[in-house]
Amino acid sequence: DQQVKQNSPSLSVQEGRISILNCDYTNSMFDYFLWYKKYPAEGPTFLISISSIKDKNEDGRFTVFLNKSAKHLSLHIVPSQPGDSAVYFCAASAPGSGTYKYIFGTGTRLKVLA
Amino acid sequence: ETGVTQSPTHLIKTRGQQVTLRCSSQSGHNTVSWYQQALGQGPQFIFQYYREEENGRGNFPPRFSGLQFPNYSSELNVNALELDDSALYLCASSSTSGGLDEQFFGPGTRLTVL
Numbered sequence: 001d002q003q004v005k006q007n008s009p010s011l012s013v014q015e016g017r018i019s020i021l022n023c024d025y026t027n028s029m030f031d032y033f034l035w036y037k038k039y040p041a042e043g044p045t046f047l048i049s050i051s052s053i054k055d056k057n058e059d060g061r062f063t064v065f066l067n068k069s070a071k072h073l074s075l076h077i078v079p080s081q082p083g084d085s086a087v088y089f090c091a092a093s094a095p096g097s098g099t100y101k102y103i104f105g106t107g108t109r110l111k112v113l114a
Numbered sequence: 115e116t117g118v119t120q121s122p123t124h125l126i127k128t129r130g131q132q133v134t135l136r137c138s139s140q141s142g143h144n145t146v147s148w149y150q151q152a153l154g155q156g157p158q159f160i161f162q163y164y165r166e167e168e169n170g171r172g173n174f175p176p177r178f179s180g181l182q183f184p185n186y187s188s189e190l191n192v193n194a195l196e197l198d199d200s201a202l203y204l205c206a207s208s209s210t211s212g213g214l215d216e217q218f219f220g221p222g223t224r225l226t227v228l
Contacts, residue, residue: 043219104156
């Protein structure tokens, strides 16, 4: 049962254009969402997060949008740069147990073409 | 500030053996989470340790066990290794348990079980 889904395994974008990475979730109890970027041979690096009380969070070139009714979030990167080429994971977390374990999607490999 | 470190980087074991993986948390962090990332998948939560106590567990059998030490470093032990245990094992640290804090990941230990 995949509670967090990233349906696009890969995405190619021209340098300078917008990259849009999508993520869907099924558990309505999730209230905190994060995006991580992963380069080969490195651990995931935190990019940006959003709490369920917001519908948008922006940090420089990165913006995350949350649509709770559709159980959908997206990461926008503008403008895309070759250094953004990596695997991007979305993750979600739910309250209640006191354990903030993250449920990760399977990742989207972004390739930014120079 | 020192980031999350893991050792060893790579490890090869045979089926039935036991393995211990180590993690040093980021300075100031008291919570450590362990994840298993199989090829082509996102990280899957194994368990979390907070102040030396297990604080939540994912769907992993009891042969996966852990420890956290007073300096907040942690070990992951896997007994009776199976071929499917081959994966990248990631350790992540954060500053609180149950709070909305992003987790910082180490580079991982690549375990191969033959």
